[in-house]
């Protein structure tokens with residue numbers, strides 16, 4: 001099951017060239033660009049691990065694509081996303097976030113229904129992959 | 140990535156117009172500016188013009204599908220201090236931008252200290268930071284040979300060199316690296332670092348300036364700061380150059396700039412001490428020979 005989240009989630013995965021162009025758009029707007037990765041695809045997992053610091057002072061998007069490829073060398077089987085932060089309101093706010101790398105196999109989520117008081121049903125989802133401990137979920 | 144080819148196939152070009160490309164790119168302006176703003180440097184200017192034509196033709200060939208590899212653009216600028224290497228590098232960055240070989244055209248100037256760290260694990264992030272900043276433009280490494288210290292077995296410079304070489308090869312479309320420094324030291328450096336030697340396509344030598352060129356440079360500098368020489372002060376400057384050139388630590392045009400800065404200081408003192416009442420622009424911008432002749436150089440001393 002293909003995990004979708006963030007901007008462009010309805011589009012096919014971007015090529016590096018397309019990633020470059022999107023990132024350049026962010027840089028030209030004065031946004032700081034960050035790379036993050038995780039092996040926990042749960043939609044409520046908001047804070048992913050940071051790959052280095054957000055990049056503030058690189059005029060060209062090649063810098064971000066370079067770091068992305070460095071990140072892929074280590075976490076090539078993880079989810080990796082790019083996030084752009086805009087600090088112009090006086091705080092850092094996310095303007096754009098999109099997935100740029102995903103595991104080759106995404107087993108999806110298990111939906112459990114629990115019957116609770118008054119025959120109400122509580123739903124919860126669990127990624128099949130998170131049965132395994134962190135770091136050994138994807139190959 | 141899988142669908143990369145998709146993007147390029149859209150426009151099919153069967154003809155190019157070199158003259159039009161030349162005009163449209165603004166390369167002519169830069170070459171003219173290079174000619175006008177820099178005194179002397181004839182061999183450098185010639186090399187740059189040749190390189191510009193080559194790159195223009197290469198771009199045209201690329202458009203027609205005759206080349207698919209981007210050319211190696213990394214360069215080395217060798218010459219003594221103050222011969223214009225940094226100044227030309229700035230123009231080169233602009234030129235490569237106009238020709239479409241770098242996307243932004245900025246110049247990032249660094250030395251060993253900006254690339255090499257103090258302890259284990261410090262160097263790689265430092266070097267990468269610099270490389271990322273330079274992407275889209277030109278990275279100028281001054282006195283590049285200090286990266287290589289064979290006498291120190293555990294020198295972190297080697298780590299920086301390895302990352303540099305990797306990026307120079309794999310990210311050729313993203314940045315151009317210019318290594319600069321003294322000619323003899325650069326030659327030695329390339330001898331012991333075949334990796335760099337093979338990745339550098341253009342070697343440009345910057346000759347020392349003649350006395351006459353240095354005098355012309357002095358005039359250009361003075362004029363650009365809205366000052367002027369007269370007959371006597373120009374003569375004094377010519378004599379200054381003759382003496383200063385034989386002294387240690389002479390640094391070509393840079394020594395001239397320093398001499399002029401000091402002459403301006405003395406001029407300001409003189410103008411301030413001698414002026415009673417209102418004075419005009421010409422008085423304020425006149426450099427007299429006394430402003431130059433008061434230099435230590437004329438009494439056996441050494442200027443920086």
Ligand SMILES: Nc1ncnc2c1ncn2[C@@H]1O[C@H](COP(=O)(O)OP(=O)(O)O)[C@@H](O)[C@H]1O
Nearest residue numbers: 176177178220221222223224225226356392393
């Ligand atoms: N040919 C030239 N004409 C005019 N000014 C020059 C010329 N060459 C160098 N300069 C000036 O001399 C100074 C030193 O030049 P720079 O490019 O820093 O030399 P380098 O990098 O070789 O040490 C700068 O202020 C520069 O503007």
Ligand SMILES: [Mg+2]
Nearest residue numbers: 221224225281
């Ligand atoms: Mg210099």
